[in-house]
Amino acid sequence: MRRRHERRPHADALLRAVIDSADALVFAVDTELRYLAFNRALAEQVRRQHGVEITVGMAVGEALAGSPEGEELAGHLRQALGGHGVSLELESGTGALARRFWLSVSPIRSVDGRVTGVAAVAQDVTGSRQQGERLRQLYRAVEQSPVSIVITDAGGCIQYVNPRFEEVSGYAAQEALGSNPRLVKSGQMPPAIYEELWAAILGEGEWSGELLNRRKDGTLFWEQTSISAVRDATGRIQNFVAVKEDITERKRAAEALKQTEEQRALAQRMEAIGRLAGGVAHDFNNLLSVISGQGERLQAELGRDHPGHQRVEQILWSAGKAAQLTRQLLAFSRLQVLEPRVVRLDAVVADARSMLERVIGEDVDLAVVAHERLGSVRADPGQLVQVLLNLAVNARDAMPQGGRLTLEFADVDLDSGYASSHPPFVPGPYVMLAVTDTGHGMDGETQRRIFEPFFTTKPEGHGTGLGLSTVYGIVKQSGGFVWVYSEPGIGTSFKVYLPRVGDPEEAEATRAEPPDPARAAARRPGRVLLAEDDAGVRGLMTDVLVSQGHTVLAAEHPMQALEIASRTGPVDVLVTDVIMPGMSGRELARRIQQRQPGLPVLFVSGYAGEALARHGGISHGERFLQKPFSERALLDSVAAALEDESGKPGPD
Numbered sequence: 055m056r057r058r059h060e061r062r063p064h065a066d067a068l069l070r071a072v073i074d075s076a077d078a079l080v081f082a083v084d085t086e087l088r089y090l091a092f093n094r095a096l097a098e099q100v101r102r103q104h105g106v107e108i109t110v111g112m113a114v115g116e117a118l119a120g121s122p123e124g125e126e127l128a129g130h131l132r133q134a135l136g137g138h139g140v141s142l143e144l145e146s147g148t149g150a151l152a153r154r155f156w157l158s159v160s161p162i163r164s165v166d167g168r169v170t171g172v173a174a175v176a177q178d179v180t181g182s183r184q185q186g187e188r189l190r191q192l193y194r195a196v197e198q199s200p201v202s203i204v205i206t207d208a209g210g211c212i213q214y215v216n217p218r219f220e221e222v223s224g225y226a227a228q229e230a231l232g233s234n235p236r237l238v239k240s241g242q243m244p245p246a247i248y249e250e251l252w253a254a255i256l257g258e259g260e261w262s263g264e265l266l267n268r269r270k271d272g273t274l275f276w277e278q279t280s281i282s283a284v285r286d287a288t289g290r291i292q293n294f295v296a297v298k299e300d301i302t303e304r305k306r307a308a309e310a311l312k313q314t315e316e317q318r319a320l321a322q323r324m325e326a327i328g329r330l331a332g333g334v335a336h337d338f339n340n341l342l343s344v345i346s347g348q349g350e351r352l353q354a355e356l357g358r359d360h361p362g363h364q365r366v367e368q369i370l371w372s373a374g375k376a377a378q379l380t381r382q383l384l385a386f387s388r389l390q391v392l393e394p395r396v397v398r399l400d401a402v403v404a405d406a407r408s409m410l411e412r413v414i415g416e417d418v419d420l421a422v423v424a425h426e427r428l429g430s431v432r433a434d435p436g437q438l439v440q441v442l443l444n445l446a447v448n449a450r451d452a453m454p455q456g457g458r459l460t461l462e463f464a465d466v467d468l469d470s471g472y473a474s475s476h477p478p479f480v481p482g483p484y485v486m487l488a489v490t491d492t493g494h495g496m497d498g499e500t501q502r503r504i505f506e507p508f509f510t511t512k513p514e515g516h517g518t519g520l521g522l523s524t525v526y527g528i529v530k531q532s533g534g535f536v537w538v539y540s541e542p543g544i545g546t547s548f549k550v551y552l553p554r555v556g557d558p559e560e561a562e563a564t565r566a567e568p569p570d571p572a573r574a575a576a577r578r579p580g581r582v583l584l585a586e587d588d589a590g591v592r593g594l595m596t597d598v599l600v601s602q603g604h605t606v607l608a609a610e611h612p613m614q615a616l617e618i619a620s621r622t623g624p625v626d627v628l629v630t631d632v633i634m635p636g637m638s639g640r641e642l643a644r645r646i647q648q649r650q651p652g653l654p655v656l657f658v659s660g661y662a663g664e665a666l667a668r669h670g671g672i673s674h675g676e677r678f679l680q681k682p683f684s685e686r687a688l689l690d691s692v693a694a695a696l697e698d699e700s701g702k703p704g705p706d
Contacts, residue, residue, distance in 0.1 A: 079155065079176035082162065087114045087131055090171060103146060103153075121146075127157070134159040134172040144176065153180045158190075165232045202277070202298040208291045210234050222277075222300045224270030235296070240268040251281065255294065259283040264301070275302040342682035344590040346370060347598060350685045394432045394532070396555060399487050400424040400463050406439045413446050417456030424463040429485050429554035433532040444525050445489040445548050452493025452546060462488040465554060479535050483554040490547040496540040504538055525550075579603035580626030580696045585615040585642055586658070587634045591681070595629070598685050599692065612637035619646050625653070627695045632659040654695040658683075 079099055081092035089112050100108050100117055108117045114131065118124025123146045130140050139160040146153050155176040162171040196203055202219035206212050215230045223230070223238050230237060243266055254261035262280045269275060277298040284293040353366040403410075403422060411420055442461075449459050466486045473479040496504065504522055525548075529536045534552035582604050586592040589610065596606045607622060609615035612634055619625065628646055630639035643655045656677040677698070679691045 077178070079178070080174070082171055082173045083114060083131060084171045085135055085169070087128060087172075088112065089114070089117075096176075099146075099153075130157065130159050131172045131174065134161045134174075135169055137161055137169055143179070153178055155179065165228065167228070200299075202296075202300070204230075204235060204296040204298065206235065206294045206296075208293065210294070212237075213293070219298075222269070222275065222298075223267075229270075238267040238269070240266045240274055242266050242274070255281050255283050256291075259285070264305075275300055276305045277301060344594050346682050347594040347685055347688075351597070351601075394434050396430050396432050397435055397438070398428055398430050399438070399485055399552070400428055402435055402438045403442060403461055403463075403487075406442055409439075410442060410446050413443060414450045414459055415456075418450060418453055419458045421458065421460045422462075423460065425465065427465070428463055429465045429483070431485050431532075431534075431552040432555050433534075433552060434528075437528045437532070441525050441528050441550065442489075444522065448522060448548075449489065449491035449493060449546070452491050452495075457492035457545075460488070460490045462486075462490070464488075466551070468551070479551070484534070484551040485554050487550040487552075488547055489550070490545065492545045495542045495544050495546055496538075497542055501538055501540055578693075578696060579605070580692075581605045581607065581624075582692065583615060583619060583625040583628045583630075583646070584608045585612055585628070585630040585634065585639065587611055587631060591631075595688060598688055602689055604692070611635060612639075612642040615642055616645060619649065624650050627654045627656060627692060629656045629658060629692065629695075632657050654698045656691050656695045 077095055079093070079096040081096050082090040084090055089108060089110050091110065092108060097108055100106050104118060104121065106117050106119075114128055115124060118127065123144060126144060130142070130144075133140055139158070141156070141158045144155050144157045146155060156179050157174065157176045159172055159174045161169045162173050164170050196216055199216055199218055202222050203214070203216045204212060204219055205214040212230050212233050212235065215225075215227050217227075219230065220226055225237060247263070247265070251261045251263070260280070260282050262278075265277050265279050267275055267277055278301045279296060279298045281294055281296045283291045284295060286292050349366055349370045353363060353370065356363050356366065400422070407420070407422070414420060446459065453459075464486050465483070467483050468479060468481050470481045473481045526536055529550055529552070532552055534550060536551070537549045538546065539549070540546035579602070582599055584592065584595055584599070584606050586595060586608070587610055592608055592610065596608050599606050607618050607625065609618055612630075613636060615628075615630070628643055630642055632639040634642075639657055639659075643653075643657075647653050647655075654677070656679060658679045659681060677691060677695050679687060683691075
């Protein structure tokens with residue numbers, strides 16, 4: 055009796071969880087061919103054909119006494135007890151009660167592999183053998199299912215697992231049988247998940263959700279799991295059936311896509327902020343040009359002994375600080391003029407090492423790691439030093455109690471896979487500079503905003519929030535990318551990637567050499583055609599030039615400048631803003647130079663870099679004056695242009 059009691063749950067799971075609702079005859083016997091379990095269909099069939107009420111413990115021979123099929127069936131069951139299953143057609147009954155069944159018998163094995171009984175399924179194929187085939191298909195489907203199937207008893211003891219479960223979990227069926235599903239529990243899911251699971255399957259009878267589980271080898275994997283309770287006719291739970299799909303790769307792909315979308319959104323936001331910052335810097339430069347220019351003129355008129363001289367000096371000092379901010383905004387917006395050369399990053403760092411050590415202080419150890427073979431990059435060395443200094447200052451502030459700052463250089467080749475997961479990177483060869491500190495680190499939200507201008511985690515009054523924005527702009531304008539890796543309490547690593555080049559020759563300068571100060575003493579007056587759409591800047595430039603004896607023909611837009619040029623005849627120099635409504639300064643210069651070939655041109659703008667490139671750019675040897683400018687810078691630039699007898703014709 056005890057042996058039958060121990061085997062009953064296994065039979066119940068097999069009979070009721072899988073095919074209890076089918077019309078097949080299903081039963082299980084022990085090694086003495088006594089019934090351990092049977093379904094209603096079998097009981098009704100034996101009663102109808104043989105007039106016997108079968109019970110648990112009754113021998114098969116007793117139930118089918120005197121029938122030919124009884125002896126044949128007993129023979130097949132004994133064959134299965136020998137460890138070999140069999141499938142065949144079996145005829146039962148005679149005359150009108152004759153039926154044909156497709157019989158499948160299989161040995162039942164214990165956890166240790168011993169045969170403890172036989173399970174049998176007999177499908178009535180008298181009318182149609184399709185039902186038998188469907189049953190076999192069901193069995194094959196379960197065995198070959200691409201999802202894991204686990205059947206447990208009401209207490210949670212595993213009674214069946216299909217081959218897919220073995221593949222996914224790494225546990226063989228023999229290891230899983232008799233165990234609890236906690237076998238694959240990772241311990242990393244919130245307890246509330248399992249509380250919800252049990253409440254659902256014990257109440258409504260079903261639960262679906264995602265679980266993070268652990269394989270036999272210790273690796274984690276995600277499963278989409280559906281668990282159903284199997285109840286008997288009285289509503290009592292007999293078994294639980296779990297259908298589980300491995301969704302690990304799907305989860306990874308979704309997470310990668312989410313990160314890619316977040317990174318792309320960040321890049322787009324930075325681009326939008328950059329355009330806004332560049333526009334603000336341009337307009338601010340026009341205002342600063344007027345403030346600085348008129349301030350210098352007022353200071354000169356007042357003299358050093360005048361009571362207001364010092365106040366004007368404070369105004370000019372403040373205007374100078376504001377000009378520094380606009381230069382940082384232009385750097386972030388990639389709108390500054392760079393002077394690139396082919397250099398090695400480790401050489402730039404070596405030249406600036408003493409400066410870096412002074413910046414970080416004595417309580418921070420500086421380590422430099424460079425590979426022997428390191429490629430070159432095309433960049434502005436001065437701007438690279440600015441990048442290093444800004445990152446070093448940021449690292450120092452993250453290590454108030456001291457620490458270690460490591461600069462590492464390496465040639466890297468970014469493939470399409472890396473680039474697609476790190477937008478806006480593009481595949482190709484790069485030289486990487488990693489600046490790593492052992493400071494307090496940053497959380498995810500801070501990292502997402504770290505390059506935004508004016509965003510800072512420092513206390514009020516400590517920095518402008520433009521240091522890392524400047525780094526971002528310089529690197530982007532140099533054709534590279536910057537990435538940040540950080541964890542709170544661990545530290546931060548900024549990785550700068552600049553395109554690797556093989557040409558050792560220096561790049562051409564992007565603009566003409568600044569005016570020689572010696573020329574200032576040899577200034578000669580001239581006729582200046584001035585095109586500037588900002589009234590304040592136009593008035594200031596006119597006053598400054600006229601004060602030095604120049605004749606100024608001022609125009610507030612390009613079409614007026616063309617009209618003045620056609621009406622007044624030749625001029626000595628054209629001074630024009632680059633970006634104006636209706637027509638660019640470059641196009642204006644081209645049209646006037648068609649009438650007056652060789653006319654010297656001085657371009658002026660609060661923009662630079664990429665913004666100027668969209669309007670023709672500033673070519674090597676052309677005169678360019680960046681706003682805001684001083685009175686001396688304007689006079690020197692105009693004087694230098696007047697001395698350039700050959701001029702620089704505009705492009706066709």
